[in-house]
Ligand code: SF4
């Protein structure tokens with residue numbers, strides 16, 4: 001977007017509050033970014049807790065609020081929370097699978113002041129959508145997406161891409177055109193949480209990516225005045241990491257269902273964090289003073305090769321979770337970076353999967369679906385995602 | 389579209405313009421995003437209300453800033469944000 005009159009200032013503020021209301025979800029997407037240990041998050045915050053969090057964060061400048069999960073529709077108090085959020089002046093986003101929604105609720109959300117609904121699809125056809133989501137949901141989602149438009153919400157459709165659905169990108173985009181979406185996010189799977197467990201089955205091949213990118217570009221051009229298509233290639237295929245979360249403790253504040261505050265929704269897996277809880281602390285202290293939010297802020301925590309790298313302000317060393325998962329040390333450079341000594345290992349792993357994919361035996365390995373049972377199994381077996 | 393003096397503009401309903409106390413500026417909000425406005429941009433955007441014509445807006449701003457001629461700046465800005473899809477004809 002052109003940014004006339006844009007002013008940036010560099011003071012860090014929690015501009016974006018992500019409220020993960022619950023980890024309960026009727027779907028079971030095998031790429032879900034929720035922690036694989038989600039079964040241990042039992043004690044959900046109350047309505048009053050959430051209202052207090054929203055008030056405190058708003059005072060510090062938060063403007064965007066995402067209600068997410070799990071499936072936020074599972075929370076019966078969602079309408080109340082939306083109403084409170086809107087009256088505080090938030091721009092309110094509901095990030096949902098659409099399962100658990102009906103016309104009555106869409107209307108109630110509108111009356112409560114909800115600004116935007118983002119619906120995710122698993123694929124463009126019933127069979128694959130339902131298989132990946134682990135639930136019969138396609139028809140219902142489609143109907144809900146139609147209603148979102150009818151009730152004049154801006155419509156954002158989100159489709160997570162991976163090896164099992166990326167070849168259908170054209171059908172997926174045709175579906176979004178059909179639904180009159182305003183924005184389409186074609187998000188490549190990020191490999192943490194459940195998708196790391198399932199990486200052998202989900203990582204696309206180089207060939208698939210080349211095809212997907214050309215189709216995405218074609219539709220971006222064709223739909224340029226009607227629909228904004230955001231397409232991001234998975235960073236495992238790049239040589240420089242992303243500036244993850246726009247910097248640690250810089251603009252993003254995630255609150256997990258149990259009230260732990262995190263600088264990023266995947267940070268729950270990092271060792272050595274204390275996870276300050278909103279039941280015990282105010283947002284002001286958590287953001288400005290807690291050890292967690294200062295741990296990887298700025299650049300002083302870095303070691304080589306980041307420490308003396310002249311690009312360090314550009315990407316801030318990439319993703320801390322990825323660094324930890326792939327190297328065992330969260331203060332290392334994100335191995336997506338080709339200056340990282342672990343880059344080659346990552347690259348070889350990508351090549352290994354590229355070679356094996358299409359192979360019948362390899363492809364028939366079952367997906368580990370995201371559900372509480374598998375979560376408990378993983379926790380008790382300590383079948384934690386393998387690290388390189 | 390041509391932006392004429394008599395054109396009445398409104399903010400496209402999927403965008404929201406609001407004053408942010410903490411950041412001391414107007415912002416434009418849209419799904420999962422925000423753009424901070426400079427002071428002059430804020431002065432223009434806050435006057436777009438589905439009632440005022442472009443010339444009303446120009447006169448109003450000019451009056452606020454001691455009669456300065458702001459016509460060109462306002463028109464340039466409106467063209468850009470029209471292209472952004474933030475505003476439309478009423
Ligand atoms: S990714 Fe799928 S399983 Fe995970 S929260 Fe979203 S809809 Fe539920």
Ligand code: SF4
Pocket residue numbers: 240241305306307309310311312313315316317318333334337338339340
């Ligand atoms: S070495 Fe570190 S700071 Fe430099 S480009 Fe790579 S990840 Fe970024």
